[in-house]
Amino acid sequence: MTHPTNAATSLAEIAERYQDHRRYPHGIAFMDGQYLSMAEAKISVLDWGFLHSDVTYDTVHVWNDRFFRLDRHLDRFFQGVQRLRMNLPYNRQEITEILTNCVRLSGHKAAYVDMICTRGSSPTFSRDPREAENRFIAFALPFGSVANKHQLERGLHVAISEKVRIPPNSVDPSIKNCHWLDLVTGLFDAYDYGAETALLLDTMGNISEGPGFNVFTVKQRHLKTPASTVLPGITRQTVFDLCDELRLSATAGDIGRDELKSADEVFITSTAGGIMPVTRIDSSIIGDGRVGVVTRRLMDLYWKKHDDPEWSTPVSV
Amino acid sequence: MTHPTNAATSLAEIAERYQDHRRYPHGIAFMDGQYLSMAEAKISVLDWGFLHSDVTYDTVHVWNDRFFRLDRHLDRFFQGVQRLRMNLPYNRQEITEILTNCVRLSGHKAAYVDMICTRGSSPTFSRDPREAENRFIAFALPFGSVANKHQLERGLHVAISEKVRIPPNSVDPSIKNCHWLDLVTGLFDAYDYGAETALLLDTMGNISEGPGFNVFTVKQRHLKTPASTVLPGITRQTVFDLCDELRLSATAGDIGRDELKSADEVFITSTAGGIMPVTRIDSSIIGDGRVGVVTRRLMDLYWKKHDDPEWSTPVSV
Numbered sequence: 111m112t113h114p115t116n117a118a119t120s121l122a123e124i125a126e127r128y129q130d131h132r133r134y135p136h137g138i139a140f141m142d143g144q145y146l147s148m149a150e151a152k153i154s155v156l157d158w159g160f161l162h163s164d165v166t167y168d169t170v171h172v173w174n175d176r177f178f179r180l181d182r183h184l185d186r187f188f189q190g191v192q193r194l195r196m197n198l199p200y201n202r203q204e205i206t207e208i209l210t211n212c213v214r215l216s217g218h219k220a221a222y223v224d225m226i227c228t229r230g231s232s233p234t235f236s237r238d239p240r241e242a243e244n245r246f247i248a249f250a251l252p253f254g255s256v257a258n259k260h261q262l263e264r265g266l267h268v269a270i271s272e273k274v275r276i277p278p279n280s281v282d283p284s285i286k287n288c289h290w291l292d293l294v295t296g297l298f299d300a301y302d303y304g305a306e307t308a309l310l311l312d313t314m315g316n317i318s319e320g321p322g323f324n325v326f327t328v329k330q331r332h333l334k335t336p337a338s339t340v341l342p343g344i345t346r347q348t349v350f351d352l353c354d355e356l357r358l359s360a361t362a363g364d365i366g367r368d369e370l371k372s373a374d375e376v377f378i379t380s381t382a383g384g385i386m387p388v389t390r391i392d393s394s395i396i397g398d399g400r401v402g403v404v405t406r407r408l409m410d411l412y413w414k415k416h417d418d419p420e421w422s423t424p425v426s427v
Numbered sequence: 428m429t430h431p432t433n434a435a436t437s438l439a440e441i442a443e444r445y446q447d448h449r450r451y452p453h454g455i456a457f458m459d460g461q462y463l464s465m466a467e468a469k470i471s472v473l474d475w476g477f478l479h480s481d482v483t484y485d486t487v488h489v490w491n492d493r494f495f496r497l498d499r500h501l502d503r504f505f506q507g508v509q510r511l512r513m514n515l516p517y518n519r520q521e522i523t524e525i526l527t528n529c530v531r532l533s534g535h536k537a538a539y540v541d542m543i544c545t546r547g548s549s550p551t552f553s554r555d556p557r558e559a560e561n562r563f564i565a566f567a568l569p570f571g572s573v574a575n576k577h578q579l580e581r582g583l584h585v586a587i588s589e590k591v592r593i594p595p596n597s598v599d600p601s602i603k604n605c606h607w608l609d610l611v612t613g614l615f616d617a618y619d620y621g622a623e624t625a626l627l628l629d630t631m632g633n634i635s636e637g638p639g640f641n642v643f644t645v646k647q648r649h650l651k652t653p654a655s656t657v658l659p660g661i662t663r664q665t666v667f668d669l670c671d672e673l674r675l676s677a678t679a680g681d682i683g684r685d686e687l688k689s690a691d692e693v694f695i696t697s698t699a700g701g702i703m704p705v706t707r708i709d710s711s712i713i714g715d716g717r718v719g720v721v722t723r724r725l726m727d728l729y730w731k732k733h734d735d736p737e738w739s740t741p742v743s744v
Binding site for chain 2: 121122123124125126127128129130131132133134135138139141142144145146147148149150151152153154155156157158159160161162163164165167194195211214215222226229231233234235237238239240243247249251252254256273274275276277279280281285287288289290291292293294297298301313321322382
């Protein structure tokens with residue numbers, strides 16, 4: 111890195127092209143009709159998506175060369191775009207093709223695939239969002255998980271943060287958004303505590319969600335997950351669907367801290383990792399401290415569905 | 428724009444370099460030791476500042492070739508960076524030099540100058556924010572204002588949105604942040620109503636702030652501005668300082684909707700425009716519908732201070 115200035119009186123020079131020496135993960139992005147390496151996938155610092163987090167997105171995953179529940183992710187993405195009053199330059203079929211191309215070009219058989227729509231920018235740096243040109247971005251990266259292999263085997267250690275998840279009357283959680291400062295603060299709180307990830311509260315002091323995941327309790331074979339103030343996750347919905355198949359009852363409703371800690375089993379759900387067991391919350395051990403039987407059954411069935419044509423579609427057309 | 432795919436069976440090509448045909452305002456940015464045109468100032472789509480709005484910033488303005496209250500902006504910026512547990516690669520003196528260089532290279536005598544610190548990115552796309560390399564970005568653009576010339580003369584028309592500004596127990600408003608989806612929604616509500624900008628509420632139903640500005644009422648020569656749930660703006664603080672000089676009383680406290688609408692005068696404050704009169708809120712005319720005498724006195728004194736060495740510093744060293 112060069113020194114920010116030469117001398118107080120002589121002017122610094124303007125570089126012709128920005129040189130970025132950071133390293134990026136292996137993957138392929140799509141922007142403005144172009145497929146690019148991740149090192150080239152950059153947006154203007156003036157984009158409303160960056161300066162005002164005025165953006166919505168969705169993440170679908172690919173497993174064994176198959177998209178898992180892509181239709182659901184596209185439904186939610188298009189809904190979010192419409193509700194933020196943005197316009198996509200591509201239709202559903204075109205976006206499917208773009209995502210497919212990103213994955214194929216990346217070579218990843220297991221991938222984390224993002225589709226993003228930002229408000230974009232205007233040539234005049236106008237303060238009126240209606241004057242910005244909306245933009246679509248997509249990328250495919252190696253599949254990632256909230257919980258690593260070890261944590262999937264022994265269960266995650268989660269800490270409850272005192273932070274309140276941004277409430278729905280401020281930002282609609284059903285529009286998947288990038289407003290994460292509360293979640294990031296919660297993560298740091300959790301690390302301070304010695305835990306691996308965090309759960310935030312809602313304004314009533316009940317459990318809400320964590321950074322990128324929903325949470326479920328199992329008590330006497332009944333499943334429960336927070337109803338409002340959370341993203342209606344696709345993996346969360348998948349758990350309801352799997353419960354139907356396994357004849358397990360599942361409801362959405364308020365979960366207090368004590369109720370969470372005294373559950374027989376706890377797990378979290380995310381496109382990034384699927385169904386992931388939690389065996390410790392703050393200093394409380396959940397159940398007998400090992401991954402529960404209901405959690406394990408759901409995990410097994412969840413991964414089984416990845417080959418099922420009713421739940422997944424091949425990447426290669 | 429090229430078609431997203433060639434044919435369903437043949438693979439699309441990977442472009443070597445991203446070609447961006449958007450137009451950007453005239454200005455100069457600083458990134459990684461390099462001074463760049465705004466068209467080159469781009470960050471990775473994997474930056475936490477974009478994907479998680481995990482970023483803080485500050486905006487200072489330059490008027491007649493002088494920074495206005497740069498020290499205050501630097502104080503707040505460094506505080507925010509520290510509270511988000513980020514590390515800046517530059518000290519206060521170096522950042523002052525960088526901002527100075529951006530303004531001088533841009534040629535703007537009146538400028539809008541941003542300093543930004545994002546969590547950055549990690550080569551592995553890790554979900555742990557501690558593994559990201561924090562980054563500093565700055566840029567200088569032409570000076571902009573919330574209110575245009577016409578609006579400054581006749582006063583702004585503001586609508587009160589039903590949206591609740593993201594509360595402090597979720598995101599600390601004293602750390603200047605980019606969580607604006609509530610404000611953008613409020614803006615669209617205001618446009619629908621036929622107004623020019625918006626004010627949001629706090630969780631108690633009192634007035635909070637608008638997109639990039641604080642608000643003040645004047646009633647019987649006493650000034651009042653919302654106390655909490657708002658960014659402690661530098662221009663807001665400047666109004667308190669000017670009131671001291673003008674022997675006007677000013678306090679921070681709750682302001683209800685009715686109180687706002689029945690004020691003698693209302694104005695908003697922002698680095699982007701200074702002190703700006705409001706003459707209509709929803710369907711209510713404020714005072715006699717013209718810019719009030721207290722507002723005008725404050726506006727005059729505010730701009731006068733821009734030449735005062737105690738309030739401003741020259742760009743050219």
